[in-house]
Amino acid sequence: MKLAIVDLGCGNIGSVRLAFRRFGLSPFVTADPEQLAAADKVVLPGVGAAGFAMERIQALGLREPLRSLKQPALGICLGMQLLFDRSEEEDVDCLGIIPGAVRALEPEPERPVPHMGWSRVHVGNQDLGLRSGDYVYFAHSYACDDGPATVARADYGRPIPAVVRTGNWLGAQFHPERSGEAGARFLQSFLQ
Numbered sequence: 762m763k764l765a766i767v768d769l770g771c772g773n774i775g776s777v778r779l780a781f782r783r784f785g786l787s788p789f790v791t792a793d794p795e796q797l798a799a800a801d802k803v804v805l806p807g808v809g810a811a812g813f814a815m816e817r818i819q820a821l822g823l824r825e826p827l828r829s830l831k832q833p834a835l836g837i838c839l840g841m842q843l844l845f846d847r848s849e850e851e852d853v854d855c856l857g858i859i860p861g862a863v864r865a866l867e868p869e870p871e872r873p874v875p876h877m878g879w880s881r882v883h884v885g886n887q888d889l890g891l892r893s894g895d896y897v898y899f900a901h902s903y904a905c906d907d908g909p910a911t912v913a914r915a916d917y918g919r920p921i922p923a924v925v926r927t928g929n930w931l932g933a934q935f936h937p938e939r940s941g942e943a944g945a946r947f948l949q950s951f952l953q
Contacts, residue, residue, distance in 0.1 A: 762952070764788040765800035767827070767840075769817040772808040773938065777837060780938035780948055794826035802952065803830055807839025811863065811903070812851030814839055828856055834930050835951050841925060841932030842905055850903050859927050861906035872918045875902040880915040882923045882935070882943075887912040889924055889931075890950030895943035897923065897935040904934065 848863035868874040913924035937944035
């Protein structure tokens with residue numbers, strides 16, 4: 762299987778690559794639109810700010826190539842947020858694959874921002890490799906709107922889409938590469 766990891770020059774590329782190597786794969790890292798189009802599966806990782814990531818996507822000429830992917834694709838953390846129309850983080854237009862916006866989490870005494878740590882997920886009727894009640898690892902200050910694309914949720918003062926799905930795209934707000942056995946099951950499900 763040819764698994765491509767999108768290289769935006771930032772983010773959690775190393776840990777995502779290592780997670781897939783545990784399945785015996787040798788993912789390649791690229792920003793070349795032709796290589797992404799030729800891959801069997803594509804991962805859009807992300808750690809960082811939406812504005813910078815979208816600047817990189819534009820500078821690398823990847824906006825339309827990412828939007829037009831037909832094969833299974835997975836956005837992780839910021840990579841999932843970039844699938845939406847807009848982000849409040851730096852007030853930026855994103856890829857527009859999923860309707861909705863990404864909004865700042867509101868801190869409360871028992872819920873600091875960023876949301877960093879293990880939270881329980883509640884899974885709908887999708888086969889994601891996750892089970893309701895699994896704990897997965899989150900590290901984020903912004904969250905996507907809850908809506909029709911949401912297939913698993915966590916709660917952090919409001920419902921947080923933990924996993925979204927639309928067409929060939931799957932998105933995980935949590936970090937499957939850091940989520941132990943539950944994260945490994947999720948990644949295995951994406952590969953199958």
